[in-house]
Amino acid sequence: MPRILLLVELKGGNDGLNTVIPYADPLYRELRPDLGVARERVLQLDEHVGLHPKLEPLTDAWKARDFAIMQGVGYPDPSRSHFRSIEIWDTASSSSQILTEGWVARALEHAALPKGAGVDCIVIDTNALPVMGPDLHTVVMQDAETFLGQAQAMTADAPVDDHGNQALRHLLDVRRQIYEAAAGLRDRLQVAPAPARSAGGVGLFGERLDLATRIITGGVPVLAVKIALGGFDTHANQAPTHEALLAVLARGLATFRYNMIAAGRWDDVLVLTYSEFGRRARQNASLGTDHGAAAPLFVLGGRVKGGLHGSYPSLADLQDGDLRHTVDFRDVYSAIARGCWDQSVAFGQLAVQKLDLVAL
Amino acid sequence: MGFDEARHLLSRAGFGATPAEIRAVAAMDYETAVDRLLGISRGNALTMPPAWSGLPDEQARGLCNWWIEEMLATDQPLVERMTLFWHNHFTSALGKVGSPSAMYRQNALFRREAFGNFGRLLKAVARDPAMLIYLDGAQSIARQPNENFAREMLELFTLGEGHYGEADVKNAARAFTGWSVDRAELPVFRRDQHDGGKKTFLGQTGYFDGNDILDIVLGHPRTAELVCAKLWHEFVSLTPDPAEIGRLAAILRAGGYEMVPVLKAMFLSSAFRDPINRGALIKSPVELLVGSVHLLGLPVPDTTTISSMMMALGQLPFYPPNVKGWPGGESWITTYTLLLRQTYLRLMVEATTVAPMDDTMKRPIEGRSLRNAGNAAKLGPTLAGIDPAELMQALLPRQPIEWVAPHASPGAVVAAAMLDPIYQLK
Numbered sequence: 001m002p003r004i005l006l007l008v009e010l011k012g013g014n015d016g017l018n019t020v021i022p023y024a025d026p027l028y029r030e031l032r033p034d035l036g037v038a039r040e041r042v043l044q045l046d047e048h049v050g051l052h053p054k055l056e057p058l059t060d061a062w063k064a065r066d067f068a069i070m071q072g073v074g075y076p077d078p079s080r081s082h083f084r085s086i087e088i089w090d091t092a093s094s095s096s097q098i099l100t101e102g103w104v105a106r107a108l109e110h111a112a113l114p115k116g117a118g119v120d121c122i123v124i125d126t127n128a129l130p131v132m133g134p135d136l137h138t139v140v141m142q143d144a145e146t147f148l149g150q151a152q153a154m155t156a157d158a159p160v161d162d163h164g165n166q167a168l169r170h171l172l173d174v175r176r177q178i179y180e181a182a183a184g185l186r187d188r189l190q191v192a193p194a195p196a197r198s199a200g201g202v203g204l205f206g207e208r209l210d211l212a213t214r215i216i217t218g219g220v221p222v223l224a225v226k227i228a229l230g231g232f233d234t235h236a237n238q239a240p241t242h243e244a245l246l247a248v249l250a251r252g253l254a255t256f257r258y259n260m261i262a263a264g265r266w267d268d269v270l271v272l273t274y275s276e277f278g279r280r281a282r283q284n285a286s287l288g289t290d291h292g293a294a295a296p297l298f299v300l301g302g303r304v305k306g307g308l309h310g311s312y313p314s315l316a317d318l319q320d321g322d323l324r325h326t327v328d329f330r331d332v333y334s335a336i337a338r339g340c341w342d343q344s345v346a347f348g349q350l351a352v353q354k355l356d357l358v359a360l
Numbered sequence: 361m362g363f364d365e366a367r368h369l370l371s372r373a374g375f376g377a378t379p380a381e382i383r384a385v386a387a388m389d390y391e392t393a394v395d396r397l398l399g400i401s402r403g404n405a406l407t408m409p410p411a412w413s414g415l416p417d418e419q420a421r422g423l424c425n426w427w428i429e430e431m432l433a434t435d436q437p438l439v440e441r442m443t444l445f446w447h448n449h450f451t452s453a454l455g456k457v458g459s460p461s462a463m464y465r466q467n468a469l470f471r472r473e474a475f476g477n478f479g480r481l482l483k484a485v486a487r488d489p490a491m492l493i494y495l496d497g498a499q500s501i502a503r504q505p506n507e508n509f510a511r512e513m514l515e516l517f518t519l520g521e522g523h524y525g526e527a528d529v530k531n532a533a534r535a536f537t538g539w540s541v542d543r544a545e546l547p548v549f550r551r552d553q554h555d556g557g558k559k560t561f562l563g564q565t566g567y568f569d570g571n572d573i574l575d576i577v578l579g580h581p582r583t584a585e586l587v588c589a590k591l592w593h594e595f596v597s598l599t600p601d602p603a604e605i606g607r608l609a610a611i612l613r614a615g616g617y618e619m620v621p622v623l624k625a626m627f628l629s630s631a632f633r634d635p636i637n638r639g640a641l642i643k644s645p646v647e648l649l650v651g652s653v654h655l656l657g658l659p660v661p662d663t664t665t666i667s668s669m670m671m672a673l674g675q676l677p678f679y680p681p682n683v684k685g686w687p688g689g690e691s692w693i694t695t696y697t698l699l700l701r702q703t704y705l706r707l708m709v710e711a712t713t714v715a716p717m718d719d720t721m722k723r724p725i726e727g728r729s730l731r732n733a734g735n736a737a738k739l740g741p742t743l744a745g746i747d748p749a750e751l752m753q754a755l756l757p758r759q760p761i762e763w764v765a766p767h768a769s770p771g772a773v774v775a776a777a778m779l780d781p782i783y784q785l786k
Binding site for chain 1: 503515639640641689700784
């Protein structure tokens with residue numbers, strides 16, 4: 001049975017250097033005289049790096065070895081534009097290539113999709129690009145009750161000629177998706193149990209995680225669910241904002257993990273956190289950080305091989321002030337596509353570096 | 361010019377028009393009608409500015425509600441559409457700027473330059489306090505220039521990605537250092553924090569300041585192309601036509617970045633007037649809601665309701681999602697927002713009532729749903745007395761998809777038209 005991928009986009013560019021912290025490196029103190037996290041506060045993972053203290057709720061997963069940290073993820077010739085860089089991540093393109101199809105859709109191009117729910121991917125966010133493709137049925141919603149209530153109010157109708165009108169074609173296509181999705185989702189969500197422990201306490205992000213939990217425990221045969229946490233574009237006065245966001249992220253994901261284990265579904269799920277880029281190594285004059293390049297990402301799940309993967313980029317060898325990537329994000333996607341859906345995809349790379357992130 | 365073409369022009373150049381407004385324009389020669397749309401810029405708002413009382417959150421709500429009221433009250437809807445266009449081009453978001461009054465002053469600038477001069481607007485935006493706060497220019501100093509404004513200006517406001525390098529961003533950022541905001545939220549130039557050194561930018565070298573950088577950018581042909589491509593996407597078609605966009609860009613440059621000639625050329629273009637392009641754009645949430653309230657002649661006791669609808673549909677004025685603004689086009693319609701649009705329209709149709717009429721406002725205030733009112737339905741003054749065929753023609757840019765009962769009452773026709781998918785198009 002394919003596993004379900006939970007994509008967690010950290011919008012705005014998460015500061016990787018203050019997420020997985022090279023606390024033992026004196027250069028870290030030099031680059032971050034004010035923004036650096038004090039050594040004694042860092043949750044040390046080994047003699048070199050540690051987690052930000054606000055990520056403490058994830059230490060259970062770390063000890064259980066189902067939490068992997070992939071260090072130094074990025075791509076050559078990095079873009080520092082939010083829009084261009086997330087587009088690169090979402091479509092698994094190279095820096096100089098424009099693609100319109102999402103990477104999940106590309107990974108599933110040759111896969112036999114499960115039938116039954118009329119929906120392959122559910123996006124509980126506004127950016128659906130990673131799961132957008134001509135052959136994937138994707139539904140975008142903000143919460144389940146509103147979605148189902150509204151879908152019931154629509155009546156199905158006969159096919160209509162769109163006369164080559166692109167806007168009308170899109171409109172009709174969206175209508176058709178709603179009918180198909182609603183039919184499959186309605187019954188399953190109505191009987192889906194509430195999560196064992198609610199993540200609603202951490203706000204909208206938690207509520208959306210709870211909905212993801214219901215979709216999975218309710219047995220909706222989806223391949224991917226996407227949620228997002230925004231606010232990481234910390235150009236000024238970064239510390240309080242970033243700490244609060246990391247706390248929300250960690251509490252939310254720890255609750256999600258608890259619920260999946262309670263429902264016996266943790267082995268069937270992979271969680272991937274990612275962001276369009278990391279941030280500039282040196283703090284700026286506004287006690288913030290500017291757009292950067294490589295950063296670590298998190299992979300969690302019952303079959304994930306926990307621990308530190310890859311190597312931390314050198315703080316002594318920066319590229320235009322940014323961390324150089326040590327792993328290409330498309331290699332991570334290849335490992336996920338293999339671990340989740342048993343698909344072998346190179347995303348246009350001539351040589352894929354095999355990452356041992358998921359036990360098959 | 362005829363009813364259908366008048367309807368097309370008004371739906372693209374405003375928020376949607378009532379049958380009476382369409383008839384008035386239909387009686388005119390097409391070019392005369394375009395000249396009239398472009399000739400009546402007052403430059404300031406019709407309604408009173410927000411009161412600026414209460415807590416910051418209340419002030420922010422007051423600001424949103426004020427603009428919605430202005431859009432509903434205005435006698436020059438194209439000015440408001442262009443104000444919104446500039447807001448979406450030179451984005452600033454209240455969430456980060458934090459000052460409703462600075463956002464209000466930026467909005468007044470966009471309205472003043474609604475169809476003014478792009479070059480003048482660009483230079484004013486670079487010194488606009490809300491923009492200086494939004495893109496961190498206010499904190500950019502010679503010792504450590506903040507690249508945010510310089511980068512987004514080049515990528516999103518003028519040249520577009522691929523037409524400059526990282527070094528151009530860094531040097532432009534140096535040139536804008538010292539352009540800051542004082543404690544009264546007014547623009548200030550801090551000479552001691554300005555980098556007066558030599559800079560190389562887009563192949564030119566000199567002791568450039570911010571204005572010099574903007575002059576170089578205005579001299580680059582890409583700037584007019586980018587602005588005209590955005591105008592095309594907003595007013596003409598979702599499918600870019602590089603030759604036509606190039607022609608409009610040449611008009612914009614040749615006219616010293618004056619907006620009236622290029623807007624006129626766009627509205628007169630054969631692509632704009634081609635019947636195949638009618639109903640080929642998707643209404644934005646603001647157009648959908650402001651247009652429907654205007655069309656139905658609904659009372660608007662509480663604009664907070666409208667602004668919360670706009671927020672849910674993905675376009676709350678003063679809160680663009682990021683510096684790139686609302687992407688628009690097909691992205692307005694997702695499985696989520698289409699369902700929600702229908703829900704809100706249903707609410708409006710059901711709030712539009714048959715009786716009794718408010719004595720002073722001459723508007724319906726409460727009663728039965730239009731759809732269920734049958735032959736007893738009485739429409740508000742904007743739609744009353746119009747026969748069903750003309751109502752359909754006024755409300756929809758093309759034939760409806762869903763079946764409408766023959767000989768339905770005017771009220772039922774209005775309800776059916778507004779709930780038809782075609783109503784989402786303009």
